[in-house]
Amino acid sequence: MEEHEVYPVVGSEGFTRLVAAFYRQVPDDDVLGSMYPADDLAGAEQRLRDFLIYRFGGPPLYIEQRGHPRLRMRHAQFPIGQVARDRWIQLMHRALDEAAFPDEVQNLLRAFFAAMATFMINRSEN
Ligand code: HEM
Numbered sequence: 001m002e003e004h005e006v007y008p009v010v011g012s013e014g015f016t017r018l019v020a021a022f023y024r025q026v027p028d029d030d031v032l033g034s035m036y037p038a039d040d041l042a043g044a045e046q047r048l049r050d051f052l053i054y055r056f057g058g059p060p061l062y063i064e065q066r067g068h069p070r071l072r073m074r075h076a077q078f079p080i081g082q083v084a085r086d087r088w089i090q091l092m093h094r095a096l097d098e099a100a101f102p103d104e105v106q107n108l109l110r111a112f113f114a115a116m117a118t119f120m121i122n123r124s125e126n
Helices: 003-023 038-055 061-066 071-075 082-099 103-119
Strands: none
Touching (some): 003 038, 003 082, 003 103, 038 061, 082 103
16 A cells, blocks of 8 residues: 555545544643643644645645645654654554554554654654
């Protein structure tokens, strides 16, 4: 399966469910909770959802609203070490389990998130 083939399988509905399941865990998370904007979690949810839809073959809403992703740069303001990276992945894996996508999609998304989350690390301390 290729990346652009994911959207036709899961659709906007699938990404909406995935990202909602991820963000449901964020506010109470002791590592990540304080990094996210408490007053704009719905906005944060929409940004991640639109990005994933665009990235995996759906309409480019993210680009229209936010421009080029430059995700490493956009994450520079958040202190992301190994602990935050691993926690983000843990929450996303739970969300993926809940979304129950076909195995091929699960595997592709897990590999993508793992690589991207490592790329986002911007400090050597935890
Ligand atoms: C490694 C751990 C990560 C942490 C701690 C983290 C944290 C954050 C935080 C605090 C925000 C701001 C929320 C907002 O207002 O939009 C954000 C935004 C965002 N994150 Fe992450 N993130 C991580 C990994 C990732 C990964 C792996 C991806 C992609 C698969 C990703 C995609 C995004 C996107 C698309 C945005 C919105 C950027 C924008 O348009 O401003 N993040 N992240």
